[in-house]
Amino acid sequence: MPTFVQILEFIGTFAFAISGIRLASAKRFDWFGAYVVGVATAIGGGTIRDVLLDLTPFWMTNPVYLVCSALALFWVIIFGKHLIHLHNTFFLFDSIGLALFTVVGVEKTLALDYPLWVAVIMGTLTGAAGGVIRDIFINEIPLIFRKEIYALACVAGGMVYGLCAWWGIGVVWTELLSGCSVLLVRILAVKYGICLPTLKGDQRE
Amino acid sequence: MPTFVQILEFIGTFAFAISGIRLASAKRFDWFGAYVVGVATAIGGGTIRDVLLDLTPFWMTNPVYLVCSALALFWVIIFGKHLIHLHNTFFLFDSIGLALFTVVGVEKTLALDYPLWVAVIMGTLTGAAGGVIRDIFINEIPLIFRKEIYALACVAGGMVYGLCAWWGIGVVWTELLSGCSVLLVRILAVKYGICLPTLKGDQRE
Amino acid sequence: MPTFVQILEFIGTFAFAISGIRLASAKRFDWFGAYVVGVATAIGGGTIRDVLLDLTPFWMTNPVYLVCSALALFWVIIFGKHLIHLHNTFFLFDSIGLALFTVVGVEKTLALDYPLWVAVIMGTLTGAAGGVIRDIFINEIPLIFRKEIYALACVAGGMVYGLCAWWGIGVVWTELLSGCSVLLVRILAVKYGICLPTLKGDQRE
Numbered sequence: 209m210p211t212f213v214q215i216l217e218f219i220g221t222f223a224f225a226i227s228g229i230r231l232a233s234a235k236r237f238d239w240f241g242a243y244v245v246g247v248a249t250a251i252g253g254g255t256i257r258d259v260l261l262d263l264t265p266f267w268m269t270n271p272v273y274l275v276c277s278a279l280a281l282f283w284v285i286i287f288g289k290h291l292i293h294l295h296n297t298f299f300l301f302d303s304i305g306l307a308l309f310t311v312v313g314v315e316k317t318l319a320l321d322y323p324l325w326v327a328v329i330m331g332t333l334t335g336a337a338g339g340v341i342r343d344i345f346i347n348e349i350p351l352i353f354r355k356e357i358y359a360l361a362c363v364a365g366g367m368v369y370g371l372c373a374w375w376g377i378g379v380v381w382t383e384l385l386s387g388c389s390v391l392l393v394r395i396l397a398v399k400y401g402i403c404l405p406t407l408k409g410d411q412r413e
Numbered sequence: 414m415p416t417f418v419q420i421l422e423f424i425g426t427f428a429f430a431i432s433g434i435r436l437a438s439a440k441r442f443d444w445f446g447a448y449v450v451g452v453a454t455a456i457g458g459g460t461i462r463d464v465l466l467d468l469t470p471f472w473m474t475n476p477v478y479l480v481c482s483a484l485a486l487f488w489v490i491i492f493g494k495h496l497i498h499l500h501n502t503f504f505l506f507d508s509i510g511l512a513l514f515t516v517v518g519v520e521k522t523l524a525l526d527y528p529l530w531v532a533v534i535m536g537t538l539t540g541a542a543g544g545v546i547r548d549i550f551i552n553e554i555p556l557i558f559r560k561e562i563y564a565l566a567c568v569a570g571g572m573v574y575g576l577c578a579w580w581g582i583g584v585v586w587t588e589l590l591s592g593c594s595v596l597l598v599r600i601l602a603v604k605y606g607i608c609l610p611t612l613k614g615d616q617r618e
Numbered sequence: 619m620p621t622f623v624q625i626l627e628f629i630g631t632f633a634f635a636i637s638g639i640r641l642a643s644a645k646r647f648d649w650f651g652a653y654v655v656g657v658a659t660a661i662g663g664g665t666i667r668d669v670l671l672d673l674t675p676f677w678m679t680n681p682v683y684l685v686c687s688a689l690a691l692f693w694v695i696i697f698g699k700h701l702i703h704l705h706n707t708f709f710l711f712d713s714i715g716l717a718l719f720t721v722v723g724v725e726k727t728l729a730l731d732y733p734l735w736v737a738v739i740m741g742t743l744t745g746a747a748g749g750v751i752r753d754i755f756i757n758e759i760p761l762i763f764r765k766e767i768y769a770l771a772c773v774a775g776g777m778v779y780g781l782c783a784w785w786g787i788g789v790v791w792t793e794l795l796s797g798c799s800v801l802l803v804r805i806l807a808v809k810y811g812i813c814l815p816t817l818k819g820d821q822r823e
Contacts, residue, residue: 232558233612240565241558242612255465260665260675265465268531284612326678340755345545347554349757353642353651360650407643407652407694437763438817445770446763447817460670470670473736489817550750552759 213308220305221273223298224250225280228342233284235346242284245345247277253337257313257330261320299398307390310335310362311383314369324373328366335362335390357397357404365390418513425510426478428503429455430485433547438489440551447489450550452482458542462518462535466525504603512595515540515567516588519574529578533571540567540595562602562609570595623718630715631683633708634660635690638752643694645756652694655755657687663747667723667740671730709808717800720745720772721793724779738776745772745800767807767814775800 210218228249232242251267251274258265267273313334317327336352336359343350352358369386377385396402415423433454437447456472456479463470472478518539522532541557541564548555557563574591582590601607620628638659642652661677661684668675677683723744727737746762746769753760762768779796787795806812 229612235554235559236611237558238609238611240562240609241555244558244564259464259669260678262467262672262674264467268465268527271530274530274534288612322678325681325684329684344549344754345555345558347552347757349645350651350755353647353654353755354645357650359654404648404650406646406648407639407698434817440759440764441816442763443814443816445767445814446760449763449769464669467672469672473670473732476735479735479739493817549754550760550763552757 216304216308217312218272218276219301220308221250221276222280222283223301223305224309224338225277226284226298227302227339229281229284231342231346233288237346239281239285243277243281245342246280247274248345249338249342250277250280251338252341253309253334253339254313256337257316257334260333261317261322261330263316303391303394306335306358306361306394307365307387310365310390311369311387314366314386315383318373324366324370328363328370331366331369332359332362335359354406355403357393357402360404361390361393361397364393421509421513422517423477423481424506425513426455426481427485427488428506428510429514429543430482431489431503432507432544434486434489436547436551438493442551444486444490448482448486450547451485452479453550454543454547455482455485456543457546458514458539458544459518461542462521462539465538466522466527466535468521508596508599511540511563511566511599512570512592515570515595516574516592519571519591520588523578529571529575533568533575536571536574537564537567540564559611560608562598562607565609566595566598566602569598626714626718627722628682628686629711630718631660631686632690632693633711633715634719634748635687636694636708637712637749639691639694641752641756643698647756649691649695653687653691655752656690657684658755659748659752660687660690661748662751663719663744663749664723666747667726667744670743671727671732671740673726713801713804716745716768716771716804717775717797720775720800721779721797724776724796725793728783734776734780738773738780741776741779742769742772745769764816765813767803767812770814771800771803771807774803 225246228246229242232245237245251265255265255267310331313331314327317330318324322330339352339358340350365386368389369382372382372385430451433451434447437450442450456470460470460472515536518536519532522535523529527535544557544563545555570591573594574587577587577590635656638656639652642655647655661675665675665677720741723741724737727740728734732740749762749768750760775796778799779792782792782795
């Protein structure tokens with residue numbers, strides 16, 4: 209029986225893979241290319257985290273992440289034309305994935321006795337780096353560097369985690385509050401189109 | 414005296430480096446840039462594999478791979494104009510390299526007691542990831558995500574390796590059959606222009 | 619009290635981060651995106667080196683590099699319009715960073731008993747790979763593959779280091795001579811516009 213967290217992780221992986229596969233399909237990638245982009249989106253962030261922490265990449269110990277990405281590929285192949293109507297559902301799934309991946313990244317780092325600021329970075333990498341790899345693969349400027357707040361939601365969630373842990377709140381509540389912060393920041397940012405300012409210093413160049 | 418496998422490895426490294434250097438030269442890279450792209454094509458896949466497996470990258474223990482890439486650079490500098498006539502020869506060399514790199518990747522992974530599916534992925538990464546890095550360096554969408562079957566030849570070879578090992582065939586035969594499967598799939602795919610279908614779901618976007 | 623080398627390291631990190639942030643701002647990145655590109659430029663090379671050497675990435679043990687990159691971001695936000703007049707200052711800072719990063723990379727590698735040629739590569743990666751990551755993030759062909767001599771200055775510095783060490787010159791002098799070689803090659807290359815030849819073999823394609 210999968211636990212509640214495992215089900216959330218499955219949903220997050222599925223949503224991340226869908227996002228990669230859809231962008232790849234818009235660039236006329238073949239099935240294999242789309243699968244690779246989907247997998248990279250789903251597991252890329254966690255892989256970079258595990259390499260930096262000198263751990264075995266998480267997906268090498270359990271094939272469920274690759275199977276889950278394969279299901280996402282079949283889903284897009286079969287229901288591709290109708291996916292566009294599910295935009296809001298996928299946004300929610302993607303945000304749940306972002307929240308969960310952030311919490312997992314923070315916890316894995318703190319368990320190795322790294323300080324909180326490293327854990328916040330690792331949580332952010334886990335959540336957001338997959339999307340950067342996806343955009344490099346499809347030869348676009350990474351979306352998260354230009355559009356509404358995405359990675360900052362992870363930073364916020366990581367800080368809430370640290371705050372809760374420092375206050376001595378129990379693990380489950382810490383995870384919940386941290387994950388919900390990510391969700392909240394992300395959903396508010398998209399709903400109200402909140403962006404960070406852009407830099408204008410070098411326009412003359 | 415180099416062994417037969419070492420000679421094949423030399424040929425494969427040379428062919429992979431040539432492919433990187435030629436694409437770099439089409440983009441007006443200087444000699445250094447072309448060399449870096451050639452080296453990255455030749456050793457990039459194996460480096461990612463070794464980092465994920467937490468091994469010392471193979472080229473850091475023996476300078477032969479960098480020397481071999483340098484020879485490829487000199488070759489292109491001297492014979493550049495005539496290389497175009499050798500297209501078929503380089504295709505064969507490149508396919509031999511792909512086959513050999515796949516087998517090496519699978520074996521290195523199985524030797525660390527990882528399951529077969531991890532070994533198949535590592536074999537595919539060893540064979541195909543260098544080309545992805547090459548295409549990112551020259552700022553193109555990776556070819557293997559869109560054109561005829563390339564990485565899938567590695568996947569097929571990895572599976573044949575697993576099948577042979579499971580049947581208890583000797584190591585040499587397992588290596589030979591696995592490598593020949595890669596060669597066969599690759600050559601048939603190019604000869605008959607076999608492609609995977611592309612995704613069409615999101616064209617409306 | 620920071621040592622002299624730490625002050626140089628601070629200057630180098632600052633200059634590298636500025637270079638990433640300015641290029642990101644020319645592409646209309648938001649503050650977060652610009653910060654990520656700045657950080658990647660400043661610490662990317664050293665991170666790749668540490669991953670290949672199987673060490674804990676240097677910036678994970680001391681937050682000064684991330685703080686320094688944040689200061690660079692604030693600097694660009696506040697003084698952006700006037701930075702253009704400081705072009706020569708930043709070129710000097712950037713070259714000092716390049717020299718120092720190269721020496722650090724060479725020393726870290728030799729301390730692990732790798733041979734000199736590995737150390738030269740690691741020194742070059744430390745100095746030059748950050749700029750490659752920066753250019754991939756902003757979706758441009760890496761500058762160092764096409765413009766005047768940059769990474770070759772690191773190679774020269776690394777070789778001078780090896781030569782000095784082999785002659786038995788003391789560590790401080792070895793570091794100084796090696797770093798000054800990088801500076802000298804880089805400054806001469808820019809002043810006299812010295813470039814490597816480009817490849818022309820495949821223009822017909």
